[in-house]
Amino acid sequence: MTDTPDFSFDLLATDGAARRGRVVTGRGPIDTPAFMPVGTAGTVKGMLPEQVAATGAQILLGNAYHLMLRPGAERVAEFGGLHRFMNWDGPILTDSGGYQVLSLTDLRKLDENGVTFRSHIDGSYWEMTPESSVEIQRLLDADITMVFDECPPYPCEEDEAKRSLDLTLRWAERSKAAFENRPGYGLFGIVQGGVHDHLREESARRLVEMGFHGYAVGGLAVGEPAAERNHTLEVTTPVLPTDRPRYLMGVGKPVDLVDAVERGIDMFDCVLPTRSGRRGLAFTWGGDLKLTNARFRDDHEPLDPNSSCPASRDYSKGYLHHLFRSGELLGWVLLTWHNLHFYQELMAAMRAAVEEGRFADFAAAFRERQAKPKQAGA
């Protein structure tokens, strides 16, 4: 008999709408606000799992769509699940594939049942339904399964947004019916509705009526202005229950995370720290640094001499500049590592600010430092 705890969420502190909490999963806790590094195809690009864990990350994101196509969900199951396959023993949340199917594939056909499409890898034909997506996520052994949803493009007319929303809600019901409840595992619904307030409210309300272990806000980070995204969060999170985690999908820049925590969001994922790291962009407390810029050539200082992260502390900006100019792999590795560590530092700082009731001050100071004018020559 096991002692696996039920999937749950403890709300530990609030400060305005900002929340400090803890998600409990069968593979360990997730302190929120939390950032989930993206490991699309069973790896956080260029990072060893132990390096990712050392940044403070407690949960990774994987993609049902990518892993279904390669190496295949059944194959991952035969390897003992995604955790054993990729050597990560903490919790994993998997994206349902809905977003990827609609953004990455050709010749897709969407109907009530699901989506048929061609693989972006080899052109083979596939079908994905709420039931098959949940089954794939079960084979991967995802700790958090996402319902299969349709993410409409931005901008989107209201009648189209409403049609999509209704379909997504029917798919959410089917996803929930297909999900096998197991101790320590959770299923999240996804709020859609574009930037139409009443549709967001309706979507959130109907999902809450169905009942999920957590609620994601989807359909953002698709090109909308930050003010519109923030407004959408403001009308959405009050509808969601306080005792369930809230996950803003695909967001974002450091200031975007602060904006969203301020509006009651608990969980995030984004490719930005990893992808930007491979492109020579470092996120820091003082703002972004483009390390390929010539002004860093003779910079003898590390990104952060006081950091606990070797990538931030042990290599000068001039050396990082050299690695990027030379096209050296180690540059990608070090800057990915640094950025992931910075994102975790930011989440830890936000958790502390909520606990200590000073989130508004923290957010104001953070925005000011992030926006400071670049140095001469930048």
Added chain:
Amino acid sequence: MTDTPDFSFDLLATDGAARRGRVVTGRGPIDTPAFMPVGTAGTVKGMLPEQVAATGAQILLGNAYHLMLRPGAERVAEFGGLHRFMNWDGPILTDSGGYQVLSLTDLRKLDENGVTFRSHIDGSYWEMTPESSVEIQRLLDADITMVFDECPPYPCEEDEAKRSLDLTLRWAERSKAAFENRPGYGLFGIVQGGVHDHLREESARRLVEMGFHGYAVGGLAVGEPAAERNHTLEVTTPVLPTDRPRYLMGVGKPVDLVDAVERGIDMFDCVLPTRSGRRGLAFTWGGDLKLTNARFRDDHEPLDPNSSCPASRDYSKGYLHHLFRSGELLGWVLLTWHNLHFYQELMAAMRAAVEEGRFADFAAAFRERQAKPKQAGA
């Protein structure tokens, strides 16, 4: 006042022509036979310095040519030398640039004074002489400086090999005159002479008369058959003094290292473990494995479950196959790491075999395992 020891070599044991020794440098000892991972441009591609050290490597190789062009030797000096620049505090040997100038550049002109050439990076004009090469290596703070030499192509007619040899010997004299003796630092001469026995003997004898801290065998690993290389080593190493380290440049495959140690070589460098790692080839005690091969898709076993190396032990061959099929950076990182660790394991095994007087048995068993027929489907 410092306690920096003089650069020296202790011959600890012999077994036939095979030697077990220790090079002493100002930045620590090098147990021989030793393999030096290649860090051409100030990084062992894709590897953190602490990962390289964890494989057992005690010394790295850098390249005067590459670092001169980018980021520039003076710049590296301003960063505190190559060790601080790249965050590696063990000894570093630098290639003099002779080989790279002649193999990588266009429009080169070679005369008595040196070589003028155009950079392979930006087409800029440069001149390299014995004196400038030694100065660049001093700016990099190389623990072991290599004389500037001409490496003739293979095959090479005897008269051309003789002309090249005489020039290289004059350059060796000039390199020695330019080298500033400092405690803990060493200068190595380079034996040339193609595959002409009497030229090799003459080259070695005249270098020994000049006197160097160590002797390299150059001009091999350029396409010659293994038997010819081995024969060349057999006529060369007996001419070299027993109390100086011997370095075979640019070699090679695991069995090549065993062949060369059997013939009295102490030090090696080669891009093979790193470059092959990026191409999906794993070196193992049982021979090479091409991990992109479909037969590894469902292989649940790691490369070596008993290894102390995480890359060899913690990831299945099926997962590595997936990473390479998906073009994932982590595949390059893990297989580079595994291969470097395997090379260090091989060197440690050879050191033990010499110490215990069983090198011939070790070599025979190793060759047999490396040559074993591939499994069905390979």
